[in-house]
Amino acid sequence: xxxxxxxxTLLGWLVVPVxxxxxxxxxxxTGDDPAWAAKNYKDNSWSQxxxxxxxxxxxxxxxxxxxxxxxxxLPLGLQIESFGAFxxxxxxxxxxxxxxxxxxxxxxxxxxxxxYYRIPDSLITPGLHTVxxxxxxxxxxxxxxxxxxxxxxxxxxxxxxxxxxxxxxLMAGAFLTASVYYFFLYLNSRRRQRDILIxxxxxxxxxxxxxxxxxxFHVIIPYxxxxxxxxxxxxxxxxNALLVPWYFIIQFNFRRGAxxxxxxxxxxxxxxxxxxxxxDLTARLYSLAMLITSFIVVLNGIIQKEKGGxxxxxxxxxxxxxxxxxxxxxxxxxxxxxxxxxxxxxxxIRASVIEAEHQNAVLLSSRLQLExxxxxxxxHFLRNTLTSMMDWVEESPKEGARxxxxxASEFDIMNEISEMTLIPIGKELELCRxxxxxxxxxxxxxxxxxxxxxDETQLIPPAIIHTLxxxxxxxxxxxxxxxxxxxxxxxISKEIHQYVxxxxxxxxxxxxxxxxxxxxxxxxxxxxxxxxxxxxxxSHATETGWTSTIQILR
Amino acid sequence: MxxxxxxxxxxxxxxxxxxxxxxxxxxxxxxxxxxSLQKGLEHIADHVPDLLLLDLNLNGDNGFQVLEQMVxxxxxxxxxxxxxxxxxxxxxxxxxxxxxxxxxxxxxFQALTRFVNPSVKPDAGIKYLTVKTAxxxxxxxxxxxxxxxxxxxxxxxxxxxxxxxxxxxxLGLLQQLLPxxxxxxxxxxxxxxxxxxxxxxxxGTRYGLLLKTGEVLPVGRSKYKDLKNKAI
Numbered sequence: 073x074x075x076x077x078x079x080x081t082l083l084g085w086l087v088v089p090v091x092x093x094x095x096x097x098x099x100x101x102t103g104d105d106p107a108w109a110a111k112n113y114k115d116n117s118w119s120q121x122x123x124x125x126x127x128x129x130x131x132x133x134x135x136x137x138x139x140x141x142x143x144x145x146l147p148l149g150l151q152i153e154s155f156g157a158f159x160x161x162x163x164x165x166x167x168x169x170x171x172x173x174x175x176x177x178x179x180x181x182x183x184x185x186x187x188y189y190r191i192p193d194s195l196i197t198p199g200l201h202t203v204x205x206x207x208x209x210x211x212x213x214x215x216x217x218x219x220x221x222x223x224x225x226x227x228x229x230x231x232x233x234x235x236x237x238x239x240x241x242l243m244a245g246a247f248l249t250a251s252v253y254y255f256f257l258y259l260n261s262r263r264r265q266r267d268i269l270i271x272x273x274x275x276x277x278x279x280x281x282x283x284x285x286x287x288x289f290h291v292i293i294p295y296x297x298x299x300x301x302x303x304x305x306x307x308x309x310x311x312n313a314l315l316v317p318w319y320f321i322i323q324f325n326f327r328r329g330a331x332x333x334x335x336x337x338x339x340x341x342x343x344x345x346x347x348x349x350x351x352d353l354t355a356r357l358y359s360l361a362m363l364i365t366s367f368i369v370v371l372n373g374i375i376q377k378e379k380g381g382x383x384x385x386x387x388x389x390x391x392x393x394x395x396x397x398x399x400x401x402x403x404x405x406x407x408x409x410x411x412x413x414x415x416x417x418x419x420x421i422r423a424s425v426i427e428a429e430h431q432n433a434v435l436l437s438s439r440l441q442l443e444x445x446x447x448x449x450x451x452h453f454l455r456n457t458l459t460s461m462m463d464w465v466e467e468s469p470k471e472g473a474r475x476x477x478x479x480a481s482e483f484d485i486m487n488e489i490s491e492m493t494l495i496p497i498g499k500e501l502e503l504c505r506x507x508x509x510x511x512x513x514x515x516x517x518x519x520x521x522x523x524x525x526x527d528e529t530q531l532i533p534p535a536i537i538h539t540l541x542x543x544x545x546x547x548x549x550x551x552x553x554x555x556x557x558x559x560x561x562x563x564i565s566k567e568i569h570q571y572v573x574x575x576x577x578x579x580x581x582x583x584x585x586x587x588x589x590x591x592x593x594x595x596x597x598x599x600x601x602x603x604x605x606x607x608x609x610x611s612h613a614t615e616t617g618w619t620s621t622i623q624i625l626r
Numbered sequence: 627m628x629x630x631x632x633x634x635x636x637x638x639x640x641x642x643x644x645x646x647x648x649x650x651x652x653x654x655x656x657x658x659x660x661x662s663l664q665k666g667l668e669h670i671a672d673h674v675p676d677l678l679l680l681d682l683n684l685n686g687d688n689g690f691q692v693l694e695q696m697v698x699x700x701x702x703x704x705x706x707x708x709x710x711x712x713x714x715x716x717x718x719x720x721x722x723x724x725x726x727x728x729x730x731x732x733x734x735f736q737a738l739t740r741f742v743n744p745s746v747k748p749d750a751g752i753k754y755l756t757v758k759t760a761x762x763x764x765x766x767x768x769x770x771x772x773x774x775x776x777x778x779x780x781x782x783x784x785x786x787x788x789x790x791x792x793x794x795x796x797l798g799l800l801q802q803l804l805p806x807x808x809x810x811x812x813x814x815x816x817x818x819x820x821x822x823x824x825x826x827x828x829x830g831t832r833y834g835l836l837l838k839t840g841e842v843l844p845v846g847r848s849k850y851k852d853l854k855n856k857a858i
Contacts, residue, residue: 464637580662
């Protein structure tokens with residue numbers, strides 16, 4: 073599509089203009105006389121400037137030097153870009169009207185800025201011709217806007233801009249679809265990401281910009297309202313010049329984003345103020361400011377090794393080149409399109425990262441679930457328990473039955489909680505007590521369990537206290553009296569829930585490299601799963617044994 | 627008979643003790659229980675046992691690192707463990723048997739029978755001999771061994787690379803662990819038959835075994851027939 077537009081632009085340059093004199097400038101005279109339409113009227117005394125004509129009728133005469141015209145170019149059309157309401161005379165012959173000129177008693181009907189006329193074939197000869205215009209300019213009477221003329225094959229003159237517009241509308245449709253899609257995505261996602269909203273807005277603004285740019289082909293805009301459209305286009309460009317860098321700031325984790333945005337906003341306002349009324353220049357400067365800011369953010373992103381940095385940098389460079397090389401009307405849009413494509417690419421990268429994160433979270437949860445279930449079937453636990461159980465059954469079937477009962481209860485609770493990510497602390501403590509009962513049969517140590525200030529309704533991740541208890545049993549030797557004591561204390565403050573788990577026993581010396589550490593990994597993973605970063609975990613030896621502290625931010 | 631049990635589960639340790647005592651019956655037997663590796667090692671330093679019953683996973687300690695030291699020692703080791711997946715590995719290191727938990731009396735008796743009856747070989751093959759030199763434990767592949775010579779309570783391993791290593795186990799205990807390819811040709815020599823060339827008869831009907839290295843080892847009178855039957 074871009075290639076095609078580019079081609080059109082080039083074709084526009086390659087065609088040899090029909091008007092030979094560059095920049096033919098009109099001569100003005102205030103007043104009204106039908107004789108002024110004549111081709112050979114002496115207008116030497118007329119003025120180069122119009123002055124403020126207020127509510128008076130004035131005439132303008134412009135001499136166009138035509139080249140020899142090939143037959144296939146006929147019929148010729150004349151495009152006039154001018155303010156006001158006017159009648160157009162070609163060598164004294166009336167060839168058309170634009171609006172209705174102010175007359176005594178009758179108000180002016182404003183014409184539109186760009187109008188088209190067919191030139192009679194008989195009046196096309198090489199050499200000088202005169203376009204005389206009987207004009208009134210009731211609105212913006214002091215506005216000195218020159219009149220510009222373009223002569224081309226009549227149908228081409230009318231249809232070429234429409235063909236360009238059709239391509240631009242194609243682009244606009246794509247942006248409209250994208251904006252609707254991203255708005256829906258924003259509204260329906262639980263996380264409500266700001267960058268999606270920004271991106272949707274950029275697409276919508278860009279769609280509007282394209283529609284506004286070609287609005288003149290849909291609606292006849294009276295010249296009196298000409299600047300409203302330009303003003304709207306200016307503000308749309310202004311908004312996009314702000315939003316595009318903002319999007320990059322979010323995507324590339326630019327640290328001083330707020331400062332940069334403030335500087336950009338100030339610059340844009342300054343540009344608006346300084347060049348008030350120069351719409352095309354302002355828009356160009358806006359997009360320049362946008363490009364510079366984006367470059368800063370993207371280069372910083374590359375230094376920070378953010379994903380997609382180089383692709384976007386390449387996109388920005390292409391965009392800058394297009395902006396410089398291609399005729400303004402298309403250039404702005406093509407360069408904008410390239411940028412939006414870059415953003416789309418970034419968005420897809422971001423989406424895939426989020427998807428991967430989500431997958432990891434799901435994977436982690438199922439892995440933790442598995443780890444919980446494995447606690448009771450891992451050979452060290454199961455086979456040692458079964459061996460002890462054999463011994464109890466052989467020696468004292470009654471005690472053996474109690475042992476089996478305790479193990480069954482522990483299994484039941486494990487089974488019940490295995491698929492949950494948070495369980496009531498009451499359930500967790502029940503699990504711990506059953507585990508102690510099983511281990512009591514195995515180790516024949518007098519285990520004592522104490523708990524203080526437990527709020528049974530609080531939720532915690534499953535089997536984390538259980539894991540601390542297992543560690544306590546494994547790494548402790550009993551004190552005199554063959555006892556090991558476990559104490560769980562709960563406290564709550566404005567900011568945190570705190571669980572302190574204490575083992576009062578003698579710490580066994582470690583001889584070999586611990587294969588362990590898995591218990592702590594499990595606890596940390598479970599805390600992260602449920603509380604993200606809002607927790608702390610600490611575990612260390614004390615004089616009386618071992619203390620572990622879990623803090624959960626409220 | 628001195629037997630050491632290293633087991634951190636009180637109930638299981640007592641079960642082992644009871645069954646072992648039953649096995650040896652009225653033979654004078656001293657059975658000691660240690661509930662940690664630390665205590666076990668300290669005990670061994672003072673009283674070298676005749677047999678060690680060892681749990682591999684104790685109080686979170688990894689018993690395999692200790693196992694290397696144990697199999698290098700003068701006594702036989704029987705593993706009693708829940709980690710049944712480690713059995714092959716344990717045999718490769720040269721343990722006499724691996725009793726998986728949970729075990730009954732029959733299985734433990736089977737292991738203890740292996741201890742008292744040298745002709746019963748372990749289920750899976752030994753791959754390494756473990757030697758201690760200057761406090762370091764090294765593994766020597768048994769394919770590297772040409773022959774082993776008894777030297778008092780120690781043994782000398784003669785290796786393909788020409789070096790010799792001392793091993794704490796007696797020739798009898800090593801013979802029990804090593805596969806059939808190792809033949810006792812003399813009260814002081816255990817030979818890897820793959821390294822033997824032929825039997826030579828010296829003047830005075832003294833027999834010798836010529837090795838591929840050119841070395842000749844004496845063959846005991848009573849062993850000659852056995853050896854001759856195993857056509858070299």
